[in-house]
Amino acid sequence: MKGDPTIDRLLQRLHGGDPRALARAITLVEDQQPEAAQLLAGLDQKRIEDVLVLGLTGPPGAGKSTLTGALVTALRKREYRVGIIAIDPSSPISGGALLGDRIRMMEHALDREVVVRSMATRGRLGGLCASAGAAARIMAASGCRVVILETVGIGQSEMDIVRLADLTALVLAPGFGDDIQAMKAGILEVADLLVVNKADQPGAGKLQLEMATVFADPKEREERICATVACESAGVATLLDRIFTLEREFRSNGQLQARRKRSFQLETLDWAVEIVKADLREKLKTTIFTSTEPRRAAMELVSGIGKRI
Amino acid sequence: MKYRVLIGKPGLDGHDRGAKFIARALRDAGFEVIYTGIRRTPAEIAAAAVQEDVAAVGLSSMSGAHLRLFPAVVDALAQAGADDIPVLGGGIIPAEDVETMRKAGIRAIFTPGTPVDTIIAAFTEACKKQRGHGVK
Numbered sequence: 181m182k183g184d185p186t187i188d189r190l191l192q193r194l195h196g197g198d199p200r201a202l203a204r205a206i207t208l209v210e211d212q213q214p215e216a217a218q219l220l221a222g223l224d225q226k227r228i229e230d231v232l233v234l235g236l237t238g239p240p241g242a243g244k245s246t247l248t249g250a251l252v253t254a255l256r257k258r259e260y261r262v263g264i265i266a267i268d269p270s271s272p273i274s275g276g277a278l279l280g281d282r283i284r285m286m287e288h289a290l291d292r293e294v295v296v297r298s299m300a301t302r303g304r305l306g307g308l309c310a311s312a313g314a315a316a317r318i319m320a321a322s323g324c325r326v327v328i329l330e331t332v333g334i335g336q337s338e339m340d341i342v343r344l345a346d347l348t349a350l351v352l353a354p355g356f357g358d359d360i361q362a363m364k365a366g367i368l369e370v371a372d373l374l375v376v377n378k379a380d381q382p383g384a385g386k387l388q389l390e391m392a393t394v395f396a397d398p399k400e401r402e403e404r405i406c407a408t409v410a411c412e413s414a415g416v417a418t419l420l421d422r423i424f425t426l427e428r429e430f431r432s433n434g435q436l437q438a439r440r441k442r443s444f445q446l447e448t449l450d451w452a453v454e455i456v457k458a459d460l461r462e463k464l465k466t467t468i469f470t471s472t473e474p475r476r477a478a479m480e481l482v483s484g485i486g487k488r489i
Numbered sequence: 490m491k492y493r494v495l496i497g498k499p500g501l502d503g504h505d506r507g508a509k510f511i512a513r514a515l516r517d518a519g520f521e522v523i524y525t526g527i528r529r530t531p532a533e534i535a536a537a538a539v540q541e542d543v544a545a546v547g548l549s550s551m552s553g554a555h556l557r558l559f560p561a562v563v564d565a566l567a568q569a570g571a572d573d574i575p576v577l578g579g580g581i582i583p584a585e586d587v588e589t590m591r592k593a594g595i596r597a598i599f600t601p602g603t604p605v606d607t608i609i610a611a612f613t614e615a616c617k618k619q620r621g622h623g624v625k
Binding site for chain 2: 199200202203204206207211270271274275276277278279280282283286289290295296297298300302
């Protein structure tokens, strides 16, 4: 493939940590521009290998953004460059979105080593996994040691996002209902770490006890459950230590590589669906169907579609 | 094409009802709106606008500091290498200040009573023009 010199320049600036180039690169991918393919292929693979993509999920109001802000402060104390991808839902009606996660991270606004990007789910349009995964790699290529993916872990597309991460922490707080509520969400299964935030609030002790039943092994119970008061940074340094310990463990036992493989498949499928969807929409306009039954018509529509790409 | 815009409140003014109203109106018109919250410095707003790669910045002021703060955001954007991102502003702004603000590089000024559709149209126009420039 012949390289577009504009994209080569963009890559060069992005690898040097230029904030504008980095932001532009993410937009190219998010808007599914044709240049995105060349851009993504040119990213520094070593940096992508070394990055830790940390998923932070939990119900609205549990303190995810505040905890992200506190984790960023702790990471900056250790002199790591950090990226944050904060995902909020798009309105299914207007397609618009109000992205407000930055408000809790404004203390880092002037730090060039902290990159924040708000991203809307863009609902029906899909492709969120592809966009968020690519954005994480772009941030990694710009030199980020850790990229935090922050999202409400509810609904299919958000759950897929969680699966993109190398390691996932579920953030809970007292006052959101009992342990049955947490189990209902189905998210406990994918969480590597359970964070009981707002640990100074009434009910936090009970929540911690309930969460303890998730892990059968007492050692795991000790290591996988953390109590924090994010707005006061309490417990955050310990949480970060545990995150890095778990990262080392996952890198040495092959878990991380297995997860990267899974997220590769997830993203590839997402891109493929996006590509085919556009093609199908075009074909839909011109096809004369022999069947009036949608299931059958769909078979007619997809026949031969792979050959066109 | 989805347009991303940033709505911010520079300075010490905490009256954010107008800013939130505009943020919601733009969201309902299909924009992706990044809201920075109140009491931000011009440099913070510019840095956020660059990181979020927005096509326009909207500022709100109710305290009378617009003559100082709005042009300061324009300057901060230029310093961040983003002088192509247009700045639009609104709030309690006396009629005699409108021309001064335009000359200082504010693309459009909205005073109380401006229909929300006019504001949305101005943002759409500003975004379209900015995105037309291609990769910078």
